[in-house]
Amino acid sequence: MKPWREVAVPHQDVLEGTFQQSEFAADITAVNTGKASREYQDAGAFFDRTFITEGMALLLTQVAQRLAGRGGEPVVQLQTAFGGGKTHTMLAVYHLATRKCALSDLAGIPALVDRAGLMDVPQARVAVLDGTAHAPGQPWKRGSQTVKTLWGEIAWQLGGADAFALVAEADATGTSPGKDVLRELLERHAPCVVLIDELVAYIRQFPESQAISGGSYDSNLSFVQALTEAVKLVPRAIVLASLPESDLEAGSQRGVAALRALEKTFGRVQALWKPVATEEAFEIVRRRLFEPVRDEKAREAVCRAFADAYIAEGVKLPADTQERRYYDRLLHAYPIHPEVFDRLYEDWTTIDGFQRTRGVLKLMAKVIFRLWKDDNKDLLIMPGSLPLHDGSSRNELTYYLPAGWDAVIERDIDGDRAETTALENKEPRFGQVGAARRIARTVFLGSAPSSVASKVAARGLDRAHIILGCLQPGQASSVYADALGRLADRLHYLNASGDKGQDATRFWFDTRANLRREMEDRKRRFDDRTEVRGKIAEVLKKTVGNATSFDGVHVFIPHGDVPDDTALRLIVLPPETWYAREEHRLAFEAVLEIIGKNGAKPRYRSNRLIFLAPDHGAMSRLSDATRVALAWSSIVEDVKEGRLNIDLLQKNQAEKELKSAEDALPRVVRECYKWLLCPMQDAPTDPKPGVEAFALNTTGGSIGSEIERVCADNELVITTWSPIHLRAKLKELYWRNGQSATSAAGFFEDTLRYLYMPRLKSRDVLAQAIRAGAASKDFFGTAYGDTDGKFEGFAFGGGNVVFDDTLLLIEPQAAQAYEDANRAVPTPAAPAVATTTSGVAEAPSTYNPNGATSSPSPVTPVATPAAAKPKTFYGSAEVPPATAKMRLVQIAEEIVSVLTSDPNATVRLVVEISAEFPDGASDGVKRAVSENARSLGLKSADWE
Incomplete structure (x- = not known):
């Protein structure tokens, strides 16, 4: 595919950068006085570069019919937005009426004459009234004749001195000549055309209730009314008048009043003219700025490639790009992308002062001149192609915007020092296609007018239109989407509504630094040692x-x-x-x-x-x-x-950004x-x-x-400990050098102090390991103290262990030896009595000191009654209060548990507590003991 510069060559004045002078030197007065450039002064050259729009074709048909006496509207009011093509349309009428060549030499005119049902259009006299050409209080010269009023000017232009004589008296006195005089004037010089431009600018200059050389405010309004009435009576005469559309164009309050009065006057007989449509603007701009395209196949190939690429992207682009007619729009607008026209005609024309036709032509001429000079190789001139780094092109846009946009463009959009350029230099995938600058230019073109125009419905561009303004065939939309996301986080003047990751988000530039810039400035204010550190601590907690x-x-x-x-x-x-x-x-x-x-x-x-x-x-x-x-x-x-x-939008954005930052922290x-x-x-x-x-x-x-x-995985903190590991650690560090018993409380204290000891989560972890190990004889024995080599409350296997400060853990072999040494001695059995075969018992042999053994005498056995079994046990013990817990446990395990081992035994325990307070018990002690006794169900709990 060929770039636009190889298919569509600009006109010479565009290539030379002289378009601005030739375009803006052209006005209806300059043409009427023969001072315009050739493309506006010569009828043939003018129509060669003019695209006849639907509205212009209708108007020229009306003019042709009227001049031929075949009907047509006598009065036509051209009222459109500023720059809507009024002057250009008047020039078309002027050249049609005053041509010096055949109709066939005027491009597009023969077809209109045929449509009007005419064989020819007669040449006509033309009078041009330009409200900006003369001051109402300063007479002007036409040859030797002094002219003071508009009606004097019309008469002189239509018929010279003879025609001026008809209105000479009215011109001298500044009073309207009346309908009959004007009718006679028009009939004498028919066919004729009266072109009135900038009439409001002339009439608003008259002082209130005061007559000057040009007449008065009222006399000029009366003249306009008389003229419109007179032209209706002359079949071959026509009046075209242009009025501004907005009050702002009318100027002061006096101008607005003049506009209202003229609208009312023309409204009685006018025929409104249809303004230029956006689609027609494609052809107007193309004809005016470019030579005819000679390589149609190349144009069609490029447009087809764009249309196919858009269909492939699908929902990532605006819906209208998926329709077949978008291909037709690409063809009509070539070599300029339709999105450029849409943004200019839909957004920029909402700015008061931006001309619909001349403004677009002037801007695009400068853009094309710079792109041609820079050897731009884009397939189409797109929003992302605009050379905003070029001062001339940038000024043409910023002229209509509030102050401050130059700084925005230089800082964030386009230029050697712009953030976009820095990002492209840092990221090669963005730099290869100029993604960052193309996105920023597109957003600027589509959003800058909203900073000044109140008619824009929704501020900014959505993601789909931004990509549309940048993407060319063969490129991936994801590159532009990524670049847009990076710019949204980086640029200071780029704003976004909603979540930047959503397709519905709209982006726009503004001269006020966005809140992100404010945030970036504030970031540097916080001290690392106090505020930053404090915030991190808060989140860590x-x-x-x-x-x-x-x-x-x-x-x-x-x-x-x-x-x-x-x-x-x-x-x-x-x-x-x-x-x-x-x-x-x-x-x-x-x-x-x-x-x-x-x-x-x-x-x-x-x-x-x-x-x-x-x-x-x-x-x-x-x-x-x-x-x-x-x-x-x-x-x-x-x-x-x-x-x-x-504003409220920024407030919501700040709150949303705060939530996102807090969630991410x-x-x-x-x-x-x-x-x-x-x-x-x-x-x-x-x-x-x-x-x-x-x-x-x-x-x-x-x-x-x-x-x-x-x-847990690295055993940095032990939540469950096996008695095997406890025994191993005791053997390693404690049961050595003759030491066989270790304090459990001391062992736990050592785990708290020494880094080579296991780090237990809590004391309960050790208590559970001791209880599990005490249930067998494999790990250790237990006791609750050691007095003179005797273990208090010794147990080895099967005992219930209470982990307190007195608990000892005894090495298993030492515990076994201690248990063996202190096992109770069994009671000896009664001596056996020998018996004879006769059944008579014999006494055991006894030792005789004389050396002889005496045989025992036979004895008769005697029945001995069995000893009676005890039936009651009663015991009492003084329990020291300091060791009450341990002693009561010992009593329960070693006495009570033995007594209750007999299923037929009835065991009754009575705990008697006696406490004396020489100075009297305090209220706190009395209250606590009484409440606890009541909750524990003591049989008696009395204080004396």
């Missing part, structure tokens, strides 16, 4: 505080504020003590300092602390995300307090705080402790549950 394995979570606090007790604690290190695999000195030193110090004192229970450290690589992102959240929070707060004045915190640091020591003989690092998974569940998982 919410995200890490759910770690149920720990009794306390401490975020960014000095080591003196971390209690030195039995609680298991997670210490979150501050951002400046970061960790990295290749550089861990800062984090490790911080850990070792905290486990060694508790303020000015040494820390004893060092084995109760685990640490969470930030990753060095993620610190900058966390800092930036925190600053973004702080900045949006300050903006929202300032809006609420009235310190920042923004916990995720960023988790990605940064990903290292669990655990102090450790392999053996008591190690010279100094070390630190081991464990990586946390930053995805999945909560950070608290992830910390618990890593602690």
